[in-house]
Amino acid sequence: MIIQQIISGLALGCVYGLIAIGFVLIFKTTAVINFAQGEIMMLGAFVAFTLITIFNVPFVLAFLLTPIICGGIGILLERVLIRPLVGEPVVSIIIVTIGMSITLRAFAGMIWSYDTLAFPLLFSEETIRISSFVIAPVDISIILVTLGLVILLFLFFKFTTLGISLQSLAQNPLASLLMGVSVKQGYSMTWAISAMVGAVAGMIIAPITFLSVNMGFLGLKAFPAAVIGGFNSIPGALVGGVIIGISENLAGIYLPPWVKDIFAYIVMMAVLMIRPEGIFGTHEQKKV
Amino acid sequence: MPISGRVMPLLEVNNIETYYDSFIEAIRGISIEVKEGQIVTVLGSNGAGKTTLLRTISRVLNDDQPEKGTIEFMGKRIERTDPEKIVRLGISHVPEGRQLFPRLTVQENLRMGTYIRRKDHDLDSDYARVFGHFPVLKDKKSQRAETLSGGEQQMVAIGRALMSRPKLLLLDEPSLGLSPLIVDEIFRIIKKINEEGTAILLVEQNAHRALNVAAFGYVLENGRIVLSDTTKRLEEQEDVKEFYLGITKDGSIKGYKRYKRKKRWR
Numbered sequence: 001m002i003i004q005q006i007i008s009g010l011a012l013g014c015v016y017g018l019i020a021i022g023f024v025l026i027f028k029t030t031a032v033i034n035f036a037q038g039e040i041m042m043l044g045a046f047v048a049f050t051l052i053t054i055f056n057v058p059f060v061l062a063f064l065l066t067p068i069i070c071g072g073i074g075i076l077l078e079r080v081l082i083r084p085l086v087g088e089p090v091v092s093i094i095i096v097t098i099g100m101s102i103t104l105r106a107f108a109g110m111i112w113s114y115d116t117l118a119f120p121l122l123f124s125e126e127t128i129r130i131s132s133f134v135i136a137p138v139d140i141s142i143i144l145v146t147l148g149l150v151i152l153l154f155l156f157f158k159f160t161t162l163g164i165s166l167q168s169l170a171q172n173p174l175a176s177l178l179m180g181v182s183v184k185q186g187y188s189m190t191w192a193i194s195a196m197v198g199a200v201a202g203m204i205i206a207p208i209t210f211l212s213v214n215m216g217f218l219g220l221k222a223f224p225a226a227v228i229g230g231f232n233s234i235p236g237a238l239v240g241g242v243i244i245g246i247s248e249n250l251a252g253i254y255l256p257p258w259v260k261d262i263f264a265y266i267v268m269m270a271v272l273m274i275r276p277e278g279i280f281g282t283h284e285q286k287k288v
Numbered sequence: 289m290p291i292s293g294r295v296m297p298l299l300e301v302n303n304i305e306t307y308y309d310s311f312i313e314a315i316r317g318i319s320i321e322v323k324e325g326q327i328v329t330v331l332g333s334n335g336a337g338k339t340t341l342l343r344t345i346s347r348v349l350n351d352d353q354p355e356k357g358t359i360e361f362m363g364k365r366i367e368r369t370d371p372e373k374i375v376r377l378g379i380s381h382v383p384e385g386r387q388l389f390p391r392l393t394v395q396e397n398l399r400m401g402t403y404i405r406r407k408d409h410d411l412d413s414d415y416a417r418v419f420g421h422f423p424v425l426k427d428k429k430s431q432r433a434e435t436l437s438g439g440e441q442q443m444v445a446i447g448r449a450l451m452s453r454p455k456l457l458l459l460d461e462p463s464l465g466l467s468p469l470i471v472d473e474i475f476r477i478i479k480k481i482n483e484e485g486t487a488i489l490l491v492e493q494n495a496h497r498a499l500n501v502a503a504f505g506y507v508l509e510n511g512r513i514v515l516s517d518t519t520k521r522l523e524e525q526e527d528v529k530e531f532y533l534g535i536t537k538d539g540s541i542k543g544y545k546r547y548k549r550k551k552r553w554r
Contacts (some may be wrong), residue, residue: 161399161406168389168400175387177348180375180404180452 005249011139013245014146018201019222020237022194028170029190036101038219044199045206067196074195109213119206142204224268230281298324304357306344316511329490329498332508338491346381347371380454386445390434401451418447439470463494495532
């Protein structure tokens with residue numbers, strides 16, 4: 001029973017982690033917290049759903065196309081709503097992202113209705129039984145996809161000049177400009193990557209949570225995951241997500257039912273009391 | 289050393305006016321020239337406008353600066369070019385205070401210098417060249433830039449700028465905050481880089497070293513050029529000797545002369 005809960009918590013935590021990575025990517029380069037990250041995840045799930053059930057696109061192809069489409073949406077959102085505000089106070093931009101999340105939810109409601117829909121399953125619903133405990137294949141697929149994506153992101157940021165240039169933009173925009181990096185392009189690429197990661201999160205969680213316009217509220221639990229991880233570290237975001245996913249599930253067993261939904265924030269506050277900079281966070285140090 | 293007049297100007301700054309941070313730092317009508325293969329130095333005290341001049345050339349100030357005047361690089365007007373395109377034209381700026389990417393390794397910092405050449409696969413010779421100039425960096429290439437000493441950081445900054453294979457290097461106070469021994473080494477390398485064919489516009493407070501290495505010099509005061517000549521003749525100028533090189537002819541009583549001279553310039 002406990003092991004099952006831990007595994008399903010791990011899977012859920014991976015999804016929190018992916019959404020949190022989206023928060024972190026945008027925050028690191030642009031100092032903006034994108035509160036529409038959960039809604040972008042929701043869009044990812046709906047786009048994949050549309051491709052599969054309406055356009056009859058094969059599952060694997062839909063899985064590859066959806067992030068590309070959502071990356072485009074990310075670029076569009078940045079270009080139309082965020083870029084005109086560059087140079088304005090960060091708080092204004094953050095409020096725009098909140099507005100963006102409400103608007104996206106409304107758009108999705110108009111296009112796909114407010115009903116809860118079932119997402120087509122790639123894996124059978126039957127569980128695998130290993131000795132005394134059972135594992136859902138969906139959970140395993142979520143964990144594997146997340147691992148693959150995080151490795152891909154790591155390789156991109158560590159070994160490609162483009163990925164390094166995005167890091168450099170986050171660390172020193174002036175010097176990046178002197179190296180010939182276009183700040184505008186860097187920002188829109190950051191939004192694209194973050195939307196792609198969000199889309200993947202939406203596609204892998206949809207079989208569990210079903211499709212609904214309100215899926216984006218998962219983002220509210222991904223936010224404390226990002227905070228726990230330090231808000232500027234990609235592995236930190238993933239670890240934060242996993243911590244929340246697992247502890248939330250365990251709280252569901254051992255604590256009164258109402259605790260489960262607020263448990264993410266309880267964990268966040270506990271971590272911040274012990275380590276205010278988050279688990280993987282670093283203080284910015286300036287050498288004089 | 290190229291003979292003036294016969295060599296085409298690489299960089300020509302004509303009468304530019306730049307305002308920066310609500311008129312505090314400003315340039316009021318500066319014209320300078322850097323010829324191919326030349327080292328030109330701009331001397332001046334703090335706040336004279338030296339850094340603003342370099343930032344005007346590399347276009348990293350506000351978009352609407354310079355307010356007036358023209359900048360030509362290899363015969364092309366660049367005073368309204370996008371900042372990220374300047375390095376593509378062949379101007380590489382080593383900014384004041386090094387401005388490295390602190391959490392990238394030395395190697396990654398250098399790699400960022402090749403950003404505009406990222407489709408170019410022949411980068412080994414460029415790394416070899418930088419490590420040849422600065423052998424210390426080779427052993428530390430996997431270390432984060434923030435862990436290096438000030439001198440090593442300056443070496444990374446210069447190396448990073450070289451990776452784009454510039455025709456003109458803008459150097460902003462490379463000696464700032466470094467020990468005399470390290471300064472010696474940095475200036476030796478500056479000379480060597482120039483001998484390999486890169487023109488250099490060198491902004492310095494350390495007048496002695498700058499005049500030593502450059503062929504031509506300008507003296508900047510309050511955003512204006514007050515003197516310009518070959519460095520040989522500048523070194524013999526009484527004013528330069530007194531205010532920048534610290535050499536005084538047996539000073540008159542009460543330092544009266546010093547006060548008067550300074551007054552004339554401000």
